[in-house]
Amino acid sequence: MSHNVRESNILLCGSSRVGKSTLINAICQENLSNSNQSLNSDTKTIEQYSFESSFNNSTHKTIFWDTPGIESWNEDDIHNYMDSLIEKIHPICMIYCASPGSFALLNHLVWIINECRKKNIFCALVCTNMWSGRNRQIVIDEFCRLLNNVHPQIKSTKEDGIVYYDNVALVTMVNSIEYIDEDFNVNKPQSGIDELIFGIGKCLQRDFMFAWLRTVSHNKSFWKNMSSKLNILFQIPYEKFNNLYQHTESFLDYLFGFDDYQCITNTNTNDTDESIFLDAEMIEMSEDSNKSKLKFIVKSIELSVQLSEVLVKLGAAGVNVAKSETTNEQEIIVTAKFDDDERLMAVYDLCQIINHGQVNCTIID
Numbered sequence: 001m002s003h004n005v006r007e008s009n010i011l012l013c014g015s016s017r018v019g020k021s022t023l024i025n026a027i028c029q030e031n032l033s034n035s036n037q038s039l040n041s042d043t044k045t046i047e048q049y050s051f052e053s054s055f056n057n058s059t060h061k062t063i064f065w066d067t068p069g070i071e072s073w074n075e076d077d078i079h080n081y082m083d084s085l086i087e088k089i090h091p092i093c094m095i096y097c098a099s100p101g102s103f104a105l106l107n108h109l110v111w112i113i114n115e116c117r118k119k120n121i122f123c124a125l126v127c128t129n130m131w132s133g134r135n136r137q138i139v140i141d142e143f144c145r146l147l148n149n150v151h152p153q154i155k156s157t158k159e160d161g162i163v164y165y166d167n168v169a170l171v172t173m174v175n176s177i178e179y180i181d182e183d184f185n186v187n188k189p190q191s192g193i194d195e196l197i198f199g200i201g202k203c204l205q206r207d208f209m210f211a212w213l214r215t216v217s218h219n220k221s222f223w224k225n226m227s228s229k230l231n232i233l234f235q236i237p238y239e240k241f242n243n244l245y246q247h248t249e250s251f252l253d254y255l256f257g258f259d260d261y262q263c264i265t266n267t268n269t270n271d272t273d274e275s276i277f278l279d280a281e282m283i284e285m286s287e288d289s290n291k292s293k294l295k296f297i298v299k300s301i302e303l304s305v306q307l308s309e310v311l312v313k314l315g316a317a318g319v320n321v322a323k324s325e326t327t328n329e330q331e332i333i334v335t336a337k338f339d340d341d342e343r344l345m346a347v348y349d350l351c352q353i354i355n356h357g358q359v360n361c362t363i364i365d
Helices: 020-028 075-089 107-118 136-150 193-203 206-215 220-225 227-234 238-245 248-257 301-313 341-355
Strands: 004-014 033-038 045-055 058-066 093-098 122-127 157-159 162-165 169-173 179-181 186-188 293-298 318-323 332-337
Touching (some): 004 075, 004 206, 058 075, 136 162, 136 169, 193 206, 193 227, 293 301
Antiparallel strands (some): 033 045, 157 162, 179 186, 293 332, 318 332
């Protein structure tokens, strides 16, 4: 079996010495290696931080692209640089860092936000080293002011200390490592990292969200501390999620990878990673002891045929297809009978995980 390698890129912006590398180490719970690379002969050198996680026959690599010295560039430089960089790496999001001690009102941040808006790149504006100065709220207020100007149609909301601008941007503050000031006897623990990770993840589109979560697969504190919110986000039964998150990489592999389960993909679409269960709804749960069937509602005959074939491959002893008796003529009922209760439960659980709540699976007599 061939080894599957996936790669995702994250754009990292901000002045030097604002804690960018410390932030990404806290996000990944790894000390990331860094290297330098030039995009081409006409652009400045960019610093990379890379991280890999592997499970079975797949490896996911995340590269953080840090943009040094960007604050001193003019508008043309910013546009040319961002266009070239984004075209090269297609980032899943942009993280901009500023700290209370170094923040300045810089027009280049407006240019970056506008570039991200044009190219549908999610922006996370983060006040790092939040305890290092008294101006942290000024940083947050300025971030919000800039986003209000770029996205005047969006009304911001606040949750868990994060200001959200729909699914296009967020603003928050973090303390990436423990902060100690011996002169004033101040000791502040790491804070805000788990909330930032979750905030970015829940705002990203499906494929980008899972790439982002792959990046934090080694961050055990995140998966533990945010388990209740992740359980709601994925719409997986809480007790099932608690069993799965302790094996994060395996969980993520089952959640969206399915590299070894090509039979459950919709072969009539261009996107072979898309499960046909996303277009099916399972109905009618029974608490009786004889649990031998799974029942689905689908929207077309074509999909019912594909689903039937998949269910047989997954161990169904027989599949029945019939038109729904409801007034909705587009609905087709697919009923699969299983002789093996363990196989039935495995398919039931599989459907729940694949669909993240988009399928309501039911066991019936």
